[in-house]
Amino acid sequence: SQQGEEDPQALSIQEGENATMNCSYKTSINNLQWYRQNSGRGLVHLILIRSNEREKHSGRLRVTLDTSKKSSSLLITASRAADTASYFCATDAAGSQGNLIFGKGTKLSVKP
Amino acid sequence: NAGVMQNPRHLVRRRGQEARLRCSPMKGHSHVYWYRQLPEEGLKFMVYLQKENIIDESGMPKERFSAEFPKEGPSILRIQQVVRGDSAAYFCASSSTGGTQPQHFGDGTRLSIL
Numbered sequence: 001s002q003q004g005e006e007d008p009q010a011l012s013i014q015e016g017e018n019a020t021m022n023c024s025y026k027t028s029i030n031n032l033q034w035y036r037q038n039s040g041r042g043l044v045h046l047i048l049i050r051s052n053e054r055e056k057h058s059g060r061l062r063v064t065l066d067t068s069k070k071s072s073s074l075l076i077t078a079s080r081a082a083d084t085a086s087y088f089c090a091t092d093a094a095g096s097q098g099n100l101i102f103g104k105g106t107k108l109s110v111k112p
Numbered sequence: 113n114a115g116v117m118q119n120p121r122h123l124v125r126r127r128g129q130e131a132r133l134r135c136s137p138m139k140g141h142s143h144v145y146w147y148r149q150l151p152e153e154g155l156k157f158m159v160y161l162q163k164e165n166i167i168d169e170s171g172m173p174k175e176r177f178s179a180e181f182p183k184e185g186p187s188i189l190r191i192q193q194v195v196r197g198d199s200a201a202y203f204c205a206s207s208s209t210g211g212t213q214p215q216h217f218g219d220g221t222r223l224s225i226l
Contacts, residue, residue, distance in 0.1 A: 030212045031212050033214060035217075040219075041219050041220075042116070042118075042203055042205075042217035042218050042219045042220055043155070043203070043205075043215075043217040044217070045214040045215065045216070048212075048214055050212075088154055088155070090155075092212060096168075097160055097167050097168045097210065097211070098143075098145075098160065098207070098210045098211045098212060098213065099145055099157040099160050099168055099170075099171070100145070100147075100155075100157060100215065101157065102147075102154035102155045102156070103154050104152070104153055104154045105154055
């Protein structure tokens with residue numbers, strides 16, 4: 001069964017605005033990761049947050065994790081046109097071998 | 113410092129033919145994962161291999177699909193007797209230690225079945 005589910009499915013904002021994407025999952029996890037995918041390309045790892053962490057920052061990215069609600073959010077501050085891409089959360093279930101379970105993604109469009 | 117290399121980038125096959133997808137992991141990585149992505153969907157795990165061993169193939173269809181990662185050379189995902197439903201983008205990812213680690217993805221092979 002699908003683990004991660006992102007919302008919204010699509011998000012359109014102006015350059016300079018912040019973008020927030022949410023992810024929910026169903027089972028216990030070791031960690032949660034966020035990836036980005038530009039059209040026609042592979043996924044690029046953005047940030048990993050472990051199940052015992054609540055918040056993590058990396059540059060303009062801020063990720064939160066609420067294991068009690070089984071949810072995570074990705075915030076991109078001061079967005080740029082180059083941030084236009086699809087964003088996926090991925091989890092590896094506790095006890096798994098490390099294979100990732102992806103949601104359907106949020107398609108972000110940042111207008112210049 | 114090459115990343116994960118997949119080839120071909122695009123592959124067209126007729127129904128009933130065989131498709132072979134290749135993946136060379138990042139240098140120093142011995143853990144390889146294969147995923148399949150349908151249009152407008154997230155990636156679905158297929159198989160996890162570590163040099164010469166299949167660790168987890170729980171996402172692989174029971175028939176027509178096989179994967180290998182020999183001691184020398186790239187990992188191969190083989191699809192025999194392809195059908196229209198096999199049309200998708202197939203991505204390979206690698207990591208240095210497996211387990212809870214970020215995975216590095218190739219740009220995928222887009223398989224089209226005529």
